Amino acid sequence: MQENLSSTEKIKTASDGLRGTIQESLQDELTGAIREDDQSVIKFHGIYQQDDRDRREERAEKKLERLFSFMIRLRLPGGFLTSDQWIAAHNIAGENSTGVIKITTRQTIQLHGLYKSKLKPTIKEFNKAHLDSIATCGDINRNVMCTAHPKQSAIHEEIFSYADKISRMLMPKTRAYYEIWLDEEKILDKKDEEDPLYQDRYMPRKFKIGIAIPPNNDVDVFTNDIGLVAMIDNNKLLGFNIAIGGGLSTTHGNAQTYARLGTVIGFTDTEEKTLKAIYEILTVQRDFGDRSDRKIARLKYTVDRLGVATFKEEVEKRLDFKLGEARPFAFNARTDYYGWYQNDSRQWYYTPFVENGRILDDEQVALKSALLTIAKTGKVNFRFTGNQNIIISDVAPEDKDLVNSILHEFKIIDHTDRATAIRKNSMACVALPTCPLALAEAQRYMPSLLTQIELLLKKNELSDEDIIIRMTGCPNGCARSYNAEIGFVGTAMGKYNLHLGGDHEGLRLNRIYKESLDEAAILYELDNWFSLFKNERNENERFGDYSFRKLFKQIN
């Protein structure tokens, strides 16, 4: 259909079921990198090649190649680990990577800084703990998200199980992962891994699915290619509203690209119908998505190009039923429940504050040691949230005191209670030095910027105000900065576009307010805005709604 395929498309179809020449690349003694084409293929195995950009110049002078290392991201539908799995991840991180466990914005964890020789041992160890990294990157369905906190609904478990069902349904059929990393014998008959969904070309671009349980939109459901909104009546799951075409990544200077929130196209009332609908939305995108220009390849562009109605028609043509009419729903928050909470079946949950999702022992708090100690009791599970936090989960009432005493001992409770509202509502992506896309700092810079912003909020008596604030080092939007009340998008070292006017619930994107501001300019602007907000806000008006009213409402 499309003749001018992008180079990545050619790599995918020529990859022999995502094998590429990864084996040869791993054996290359000359370089810590893998071959160029394999860098595209290996993403489908949940691995990115990166290099320490801080070290490029110095290493070049020393006639050494770039300091290549790899990031590996696990597949954890809905973000769940047992305590044994947490202990395994803790040990693997210490032995093979930088030691930091990073909770992502999609409810999973990733490790950074693995040298090439450590990749295979790492995957083998994860496999022993029944964990894999299949399809967590690349042009394929990524980690499936689901509202994290079990207190959100009495039937949380039932809805949460959809994340796993969807993930399984959309896994690639190739055995490449097992052959390359786990020494499984090569399959002889390639028919055994024929893939009716992905064929040999996979998706045109990454594909993201999330499930939200109203009224909490903690997963930013409308930023996904497919968003499912659970409809519950009287503790009974009625079904899901289905939204399509969300996605935040853009490219600076490319007017064809834009952030978009999902459009609700209908409702499904049974598991079978829901899964089928999801499957066929993927096949329509597979067949109609742009495969010549990766910058406009995501579902959102396909939906807008075909038109929502046409797209829906095409999906229904492939189903043996029509989608039902969407049900009414409302969100009022996008929050994690910090501290202790109980769910309907009286299990306890503690959410500590994890700045930017980085779990390590630093000078402020020994969070990593605390979590290990708690995991070793064997009395908890761990869940991850879309806001880069961890929930110490499923604690029986009789074990709560034990866990609580460990939290006290490591000063985790104190640390969480002391964190300000703005910090608890903040997110930042990885950015420098490892992310190849980063134009500016993010997680290394956000904490110190927040310290400045905290002072401004205090000055304006707004310290307790929940304002969602997010930073990304490039316009790709991993930390969903376009869907924040205050968004920073890096444009160059030390420079950020300031976005304002997004709502608190995740139903309205923000817009660029000023471009390429340095820190002084950011603080100057925010100080002004906070003081105006304090004086002019309506009762209970959120900061995002206020700035939207002031800036954009008239021109809308």
Place this chain on the structure above:
Amino acid sequence: MLAEQKLKVFLGLISDSSNDEIIWMNGYLNGIVSKQNTHQAPGVAKNGVNKITIAYGTETGNSKKLATEFAAKAKKRGIHARVQSMDQYRLNDLTKEEYFLAVISTHGDGEPPAAAKKFYEHVHQNGFKLDKLKYSVLALGDTSYPLFCKAGEDVDEQLTKLGGKRFYPIQKCDVDFSTEAEQWFDEICKALSDNAEVPSVVNPKIIAKKSSGKKIHTGKLIAHINLNDRGSNKETYHIEIDAEDVTYQPGDSIGIVPENNLVLVEEIISRTGIDETTNVDYKDELVSLYTLLHKNLNITYLPERVVRQYAAIVEQDVVIQRIDLLDLLKIYPVKDPNQFTEVVKILEPTAPRLYSIASSPEAHPDEIHITIAKNSFIINNKIEYGLASAFLSHFDVDKPLQFYVHPNNQFRLPEEDKNIIMIGPGTGIAPFRSFIAERDATGASGKNWLFFGEQHFITDFLYQSEIQNWFDTGVLTKVSTAFSRDQPEKIYVQDKMLQHGKEFFEWLHTGSYVYVCGTKDPMSIDVEQTLLQIIEQFGERSKEDAEKYLDDLKENGRYIKDVY
């Protein structure tokens, strides 16, 4: 020899010329002859340009990939292309370039890649002229950015401003660059062979001056880099010396007389109370005392024979053992400055240290590179550094350094079509860097297999980026590395030889030369044992026959060691 007509002109010319003119002509002809002799590399285009430089500035690797592809292509056409990343490129070389291709991408707001920043800034400066330069630019970019290919355009413009001649117009490419880039290079190749210039007149100065004995050269240090990365247990320095008109061959070493630590020298002077400007008659030469102590004489760890003579001069009961001069002076002081003058006369000259040259006269003209490890050893529970390596590892760039060339006629490259195996762990890599660069620059057709080893891949892979380039362009046929401490069991070069034993023996048996450079014990011993094992095992020979086989190799100059 000459046809009658030519002979007539020739003789006429001679009879018309003065004595000086005839001498000049003689030199000129010699120059032409010697130049022709050094250009025997086969496959070289006879009439076109046969040497170009391709410099790339890359962020994502595209420019690099193109540059290496171009070089491989050029090689097939008999054009030798030197490929270099702009961050590795020595900016001063630009004034010496003749045919120069720049492949450079553009990022963000019209900016060059980080790796090309210095180059980019350099061409934006004034104060130098590129009148020899003939160039063309391939610019990579992305049309979705407003300043498409800006960095390439800037470089193109600046090179003209600096006096360079654009022999082929700039080609700008969008993200799907491959077709346009290829066309551009094909056109370049065409232009290079069409525009075949008459070889420029050979400069009479080229006639090699035979140095008599040990000629001491003075060269400025122009680069001084610790090749090991942060966190390494090693410190290995790559040192570049500006060495115009110094003749050497790959395989040679240079000798350097290390200077003594100035703090030490000054303490000796103040302790003895002598006037440092005093001239001392040292071996029939009047030299200032300061110079002698600083530059010429060994004052540390004196041998017993010198200590004995010291005892005789000071007429004290000195314990005869190796000791530093300063310690001697502290324990058994001299009577007065005059007595110290006598002591100076019995001191011995500092022994020069020899370092294998790591550069190639063809690839790095007017320069000499060496690779030195900062040696540390423990004496009396104190960490001491080797005098020369400590001296050099602290040496400042731009300071003059004295050295001489120490020829090593054993350790020579074979004929250009012979295959070679180089085993050079640690600083043993030095002469092989010279070999490979030389073979690269001359377009030698023999295959080259390098064995390298160190402690850690990440921090200790000496000259990694150069080795990668040579592998990518095909100069290095095979590279085998052993990093001993990257896994639980230690792996050394000899283990890698054995791992590739079958192929190793095939190379040997088809006439390859084997070179070993590095530490004598245990490396070269282990390597030799393994060599025997390979001959025995893969050559299917008895132990005695294997030894005989190796002896024959030595006899025929096909197994050569430079170990220390």
